[in-house]
Amino acid sequence: MKSLPITIDSVRKAYGSYVALDDVSLDIRAGEFLTLLGPSGSGKTTLLMALAGFVRPDAGKLLMGDRNITRLAPNKREIGIVFQNYALFPHMNVLANVEYPLALRRIPKAEARQRALDTLARVKLEDLSERSVAALSGGQRQRVALARAIVFEPRVMLMDEPLSALDKNLRETMQYEIRRLHDDLGITTIYVTHDQREALTMSDRIAVMNSGRIQQIDAPQRIYDRPSTRFVAEFMGEANIVAPGLVRRIDGAEGQREILMIRAESLHLDASLVGRDGVALDGTLRAKAFRGDNWLLTLALHGGQEILVCIPAALAGGCAELATGQWVTVYAPAGKVHAISGAMA
Amino acid sequence: MLEAYPDNRLARVLLWGFSALVMAFLILPTLVVVPLSFSASDLLEFPPRAYSLRWYENFFGSATWMAALRTSLILGTLTAAVAVPLALLSCISMNRLGGKAAATIQGVLLTPSIVPGILLAIGLFFVLAAQGLVGTLFGVLVGHVVLAIPVACIVLLPALARFDWNQVQAARSLGANWARAIGGIIVPQLQISLLSATLMAFLTSLDESVISIFVASGRNSTLPKLMFLSLRDQIDPTIAAISTLWTAIVVAVILIVTLRQKS
Numbered sequence: 001m002k003s004l005p006i007t008i009d010s011v012r013k014a015y016g017s018y019v020a021l022d023d024v025s026l027d028i029r030a031g032e033f034l035t036l037l038g039p040s041g042s043g044k045t046t047l048l049m050a051l052a053g054f055v056r057p058d059a060g061k062l063l064m065g066d067r068n069i070t071r072l073a074p075n076k077r078e079i080g081i082v083f084q085n086y087a088l089f090p091h092m093n094v095l096a097n098v099e100y101p102l103a104l105r106r107i108p109k110a111e112a113r114q115r116a117l118d119t120l121a122r123v124k125l126e127d128l129s130e131r132s133v134a135a136l137s138g139g140q141r142q143r144v145a146l147a148r149a150i151v152f153e154p155r156v157m158l159m160d161e162p163l164s165a166l167d168k169n170l171r172e173t174m175q176y177e178i179r180r181l182h183d184d185l186g187i188t189t190i191y192v193t194h195d196q197r198e199a200l201t202m203s204d205r206i207a208v209m210n211s212g213r214i215q216q217i218d219a220p221q222r223i224y225d226r227p228s229t230r231f232v233a234e235f236m237g238e239a240n241i242v243a244p245g246l247v248r249r250i251d252g253a254e255g256q257r258e259i260l261m262i263r264a265e266s267l268h269l270d271a272s273l274v275g276r277d278g279v280a281l282d283g284t285l286r287a288k289a290f291r292g293d294n295w296l297l298t299l300a301l302h303g304g305q306e307i308l309v310c311i312p313a314a315l316a317g318g319c320a321e322l323a324t325g326q327w328v329t330v331y332a333p334a335g336k337v338h339a340i341s342g343a344m345a
Numbered sequence: 346m347l348e349a350y351p352d353n354r355l356a357r358v359l360l361w362g363f364s365a366l367v368m369a370f371l372i373l374p375t376l377v378v379v380p381l382s383f384s385a386s387d388l389l390e391f392p393p394r395a396y397s398l399r400w401y402e403n404f405f406g407s408a409t410w411m412a413a414l415r416t417s418l419i420l421g422t423l424t425a426a427v428a429v430p431l432a433l434l435s436c437i438s439m440n441r442l443g444g445k446a447a448a449t450i451q452g453v454l455l456t457p458s459i460v461p462g463i464l465l466a467i468g469l470f471f472v473l474a475a476q477g478l479v480g481t482l483f484g485v486l487v488g489h490v491v492l493a494i495p496v497a498c499i500v501l502l503p504a505l506a507r508f509d510w511n512q513v514q515a516a517r518s519l520g521a522n523w524a525r526a527i528g529g530i531i532v533p534q535l536q537i538s539l540l541s542a543t544l545m546a547f548l549t550s551l552d553e554s555v556i557s558i559f560v561a562s563g564r565n566s567t568l569p570k571l572m573f574l575s576l577r578d579q580i581d582p583t584i585a586a587i588s589t590l591w592t593a594i595v596v597a598v599i600l601i602v603t604l605r606q607k608s
Binding site: 052 | 509515517520521530
């Protein structure tokens with residue numbers, strides 16, 4: 001199956017005075033798994049719906065391959081969509097749901113049936129083909145929705161928070177399966193989620209969105225370790241944003257002059273875990289909490305700013321003995337101290 | 346409802362008694378007509394002194410009554426056939442549009458059910474007269490469709506509000522154009538509401554008399570119009586026979602539909 005690249009060129013969409021998409025441009029490679037990640041209201045779903053054809057941009061262009069689809073009707077785009085609530089047809093059984101796009105394309109009955117059954121086998125649902133949709137569990141419905149979206153061999157697939165209704169364990173299984181399906185089919189996939197971990201686990205690249213703009217687009221590890229803005233830093237995990245004056249080099253050399261981001265889990269109590277070129281921060285312990293696989297410490301730095309320190313339980317030898325009010329020094333390796341642009345709040 | 350008062354016997358008895366009275370008040374006036382229709386007398390008298398089927402024979406034997414019955418049934422069917430699809434499409438657009446625009450359109454669409462029938466009939470008469478359509482079946486049909494659209498909308502709007510619109514988007518993304526998405530996804534799932542809407546539209550037309558009196562004429566007279574005219578000219582139990590048949594048909598239709606929905 002030949003998949004297609006997508007070009008989003010200066011797309012803008014406003015609802016009255018509310019700007020949902022503010023000049024968004026984005027190139028998605030053929031066969032790529034790209035995630036649009038952002039809080040609710042960031043514009044990620046609007047962008048997805050514009051690609052699907054249900055939202056008409058006020059300005060800008062959408063290309064699939066080199067075809068301009070900006071004003072093409074949704075039914076002519078040949079894009080498979082998986083909706084948040086699955087949107088299965090309750091008046092049809094599982095097989096009929098999957099056959100539906102083939103019936104619309106006037107594919108002969110026998111061939112359509114075979115293709116639908118093959119696709120159901122791909123999502124491990126071949127035994128449930130005669131079931132009514134209402135008799136399925138959430139995870140099974142999700143699989144039917146997937147099968148229905150790929151059975152007509154679309155060139156591009158859009159997924160709108162497809163796993164948000166599932167419980168945690170099932171969500172992790174489905175993340176793996178969706179990614180495997182993507183790798184098997186090689187289909188260009190745009191995936192919308194507000195779950196950072198899901199985005200990091202599944203994506204080739206992540207586009208972090210906020211207030212209708214793309215904040216950063218990068219590979220998962222770079223998004224996490226090298227955020228380009230304070231928003232991305234804080235959205236992706238427990239990030240400490242500190243002024244350079246509050247951080248000292250362990251070896252006494254002159255430190256950086258920019259605002260720094262240090263993730264909570266990059267900080268250690270044990271200086272030996274950090275190289276000589278690492279940094280140290282001093283503060284009083286305000287609070288500590290045991291969270292199962294880690295300890296979360298809250299430190300007040302000089303001047304009152306609080307930072308979070310996350311110590312894995314396996315390395316937390318001294319955590320249980322720490323008392324609030326105690327003076328504590330924490331250390332971070334040089335590689336985990338990242339300078340970001342933007343003013344201190 | 347009545348299970349809400351399991352302990353208080355007096356309250357239960359009073360509630361049952363009151364409910365029975367309300368129901369009797371609603372039903373008895375309709376039922377009084379039934380014995381009248383089987384009367385052997387030339388006059389409307391209650392209770393009848395002797396019984397016969399002569400008024401039913403009179404009705405079925407009269408070419409005028411039969412023509413009116415035919416007109417009414419054709420008109421009811423056509424009204425439902427035109428009004429329900431129009432109402433469905435307008436309800437879909439109101440549902441999608443939302444906000445003030447939808448509220449305004451809804452207000453306009455529902456006016457025929459609020460405005461006094463006589464005003465509507467007079468207005469329609471002048472509009473149709475200008476087009477030379479007074480006295481035609483088409484003219485009456487227009488009037489009945491105008492009346493039936495709000496009735497159908499009242500049934501369809503809440504059904505559409507409960508409908509999961511993502512299904513239509515899913516169908517569109519899978520390759521369905523508008524017509525196929527509506528026909529293949531919305532209509533089958535709204536079957537019961539569409540059936541009720543059709544029935545209500547049919548009965549609205551069947552029951553309508555004011556517009557028919559103004560606009561219909563001659564061989565296009567509907568049954569209610571003819572009933573009014575015959576009441577004015579001569580009172581005989583044929584009217585009671587027609588009313589009884591009418592009630593029986595309506596009850597039968599509603600019963601069949603309700604039972605089908607349950608099974």
